[in-house]
Amino acid sequence: TVKIELADGLLRLTLNRPDKLNAFNDEMHLALRAGFQHAHDESDIRAVLLTGAGRGFCAGQDLGDRDPRKETAPDLGRTIESFYNPLIRQIRSLDKPVVCAVNGVAAGAGANIAIACDIVLAARSAKFIQAFSKIGLxxxxxxxxxxxxxxxxxxAKALALTAEPLTAETAAAWGLIWRAVDDAELMSEAEALGKKLAAGPTFGLGLIKQAIQASAGNTLDQQLDLERDLQRRAGRSADYAEGVLAFLDKRQPKFSGR
Ligand code: LHQ
Structure with a gap:
């Protein structure tokens, strides 16, 4: 249910239930979780690219598993706690960049998993739909x-309350995603970006991600202190030394990720 491929330090995770627009069942959740865990564990994986197989990115929860005639006392909180929340925490806490290539419709949880990633590219034909309110969620x-x-x-409120589809262009214009790109260029652009990040100073990139994410809960004073602490750590990395040396030597740096 998830295709996992590694090339040039970039781990590509492809949601792979195309006949269901890659809607999530428990098996796909566990496969994706294993993929992100692998990205966390392996030092030769230095960036992740998340995308979907077929014409959709992800249609959120598989509602085929949620027939109210069979599931009489649903506890959606348990599904959230067991599957969706751990996934979002995995993406946000991974100390490596996660690129998302939204190849088609991203609906419900599928839309919000996409925007939890660090850099989101979307095909011009893709749409983001906060579908939840259509089913009372x-x-x-x-x-x-x-x-x-x-x-x-x-x-935020208008999108969530109306469930109106948002085009990739508008999503980019509004700052929900990084860029909308021509459908035919999406995968090559996303791969190029992912591989460029995978060749980068991974330790420092992880600290950038951490600092920017922390800003939402910090005052400027707290954030200045955090920047001091993280910059101290960045300054002790092998890639900082290599970056400065390469600059002084007027050559391209060769980052090890450490
Ligand atoms: C699907 C689905 C789908 C099953 C398309 N499930 N089959 C958390 C906790 C616990 C429970 C509940 O949920 C959550 C979080 C959530 O994610 S709630 C939101 C769940 N998702 C939705 O409500 C979206 C439902 N899907 C749609 O509205 C449409 O399919 C979209 C707008 C995504 C795409 O529309 P179309 O391009 O017209 O495609 P389609 O509707 O014809 O879908 C193609 C096939 O995929 C179709 O199957 P079929 O056998 O008829 O060809 C759909 O039934 C199936 N599919 N989404 N979520």
Missing amino acids: IPDSGGTWSLAQLLGEAR
């Missing part, structure tokens, strides 16, 4: 936080 997978952080309350 609320945005999960961090959506109520990410939408409010990235877009502000006005757009």
Whole structure:
């Protein structure tokens, strides 16, 4: 249910239930979790690319498993606690960049998993749909936080309350994602970006991610202190020394990721 491929330090994770628009069942959750765990454990993996097989990126929870005639006392909190929350925490805490290539529709949890990634590219034909309100639910997978952080309350509330589809172009114009790209270019652009990040100073990139994410809960004073502490650590990395040496020698740096 998830295709896992490694090339040039970039781990590509492809959601692979294309006949269901890559909707999540428990098996796909566990496979994706194993993929991100692998990215965390292996030092030769230096960036992750998340995408979907077929015409969709991800349609959120597989509702085929949720027939109310069979599931009479549903506890969605348990599904969230067991599957969606751990996934979002894995993506956000991974000390390596995660690129998301949204190849088609991203609906429900699928949309919010995409925007939890560090850099999001989307095919021009892709759409983001906060589908939850159509079935009486609320945005999960961090959506109520990410939408409010990235877009502000006005757009966050309207998207969540109406479930209106947002085009990739508008998502980029509004700052929900990094870029909308031509459909035919999506995978080559995402691979190129992922491989460039994978050849980067991984330790420092991980600290950048950590610092920017921490800013949401910090005052400027706290953030200045955090920058001092993280910069101290960055300055002791092998890649900092290599970066400065390469600059002085007027050559391209060769980063080891440490
Ligand atoms: C699907 C799905 C799907 C099953 C398309 N499930 N089959 C958390 C905790 C616990 C429970 C509940 O949920 C959550 C979080 C959530 O994610 S809630 C939100 C769940 N997702 C949705 O409500 C989206 C449902 N899907 C759609 O609205 C449409 O399929 C979209 C707008 C994504 C795409 O529309 P189309 O491009 O017109 O494609 P389609 O609707 O024809 O779908 C293609 C096939 O995929 C179709 O199967 P079929 O056998 O008829 O060809 C759909 O039934 C299936 N599919 N989403 N979530």
